[in-house]
Amino acid sequence: MARVRLSVAERREELLRAAIEQIEARGVAAVRIADVASALEVSNALVLYHFSTKEKLVAAAFTHAAEGDLARLRKLLGRRTTALRRLRSAVRWYAPTGTAKGWRLWIEGWAAALREPALREVAIGLDRQWKAAITEVLAEGVAAGEFRCPDPAGAALRLTALLDGLAVQMTSYDGAVSRARAQQWVDEALARELNLPLDQLVPAAAH
Numbered sequence: 001m002a003r004v005r006l007s008v009a010e011r012r013e014e015l016l017r018a019a020i021e022q023i024e025a026r027g028v029a030a031v032r033i034a035d036v037a038s039a040l041e042v043s044n045a046l047v048l049y050h051f052s053t054k055e056k057l058v059a060a061a062f063t064h065a066a067e068g069d070l071a072r073l074r075k076l077l078g079r080r081t082t083a084l085r086r087l088r089s090a091v092r093w094y095a096p097t098g099t100a101k102g103w104r105l106w107i108e109g110w111a112a113a114l115r116e117p118a119l120r121e122v123a124i125g126l127d128r129q130w131k132a133a134i135t136e137v138l139a140e141g142v143a144a145g146e147f148r149c150p151d152p153a154g155a156a157l158r159l160t161a162l163l164d165g166l167a168v169q170m171t172s173y174d175g176a177v178s179r180a181r182a183q184q185w186v187d188e189a190l191a192r193e194l195n196l197p198l199d200q201l202v203p204a205a206a207h
Contacts, residue, residue: 012050012060014040019061024104028058028112028119059118062109065102066126070133077133083141088190088201090134091159095186096167103167131156138193147194155193162189 051057138152
């Protein structure tokens with residue numbers, strides 16, 4: 001059956017989704033233009049027409065994934081509810097026990113970013129925007145009197161470091177940390193940062 005003719009934007013998105021899947025499956029170092037082309041049953045030339053090198057394709061794929069994650073984060077944090085509910089939802093979604101990004105993709109990205117300046121910029125940008133969004137909601141909650149957090153920026157950094165570290169442990173070392181234990185640690189860390197008892201934090205966000 002003939003393939004449906006796609007617009008340039010639709011084709012780029014299709015290629016980026018395929019690249020993300022191939023990076024997750026094969027790793028940044030091993031993935032080839034041919035792998036992406038084969039997954040979509042298109043020619044290598046078509047992939048190179050849209051992304052002139054593998055490096056540009058990989059950087060664009062990570063940018064695409066980052067933009068998707070940030071859009072989801074902003075949606076969670078922009079809901080019309082308390083800062084505490086929004087914050088808990090965002091942290092639970094981002095945690096390796098939640099439904100956020102494919103963590104294998106980002107672990108690959110972090111490793112490759114040590115050698116690839118373009119990927120480093122993507123990773124830094126995502127990290128900064130994530131921390132800024134969490135910091136803003138923490139400050140809103142403090143202003144509204146929902147909880148006490150004397151250092152919202154520091155709290156955002158500590159929470160991010162915990163979530164990223166747990167993601168590495170759970171993705172790279174099978175069985176290192178159970179999902180239940182990881183979720184417990186995330187809840188406890190959030191409660192500490194907000195100076196709230198754990199039993200007050202959990203019901204407040206449940207809905």
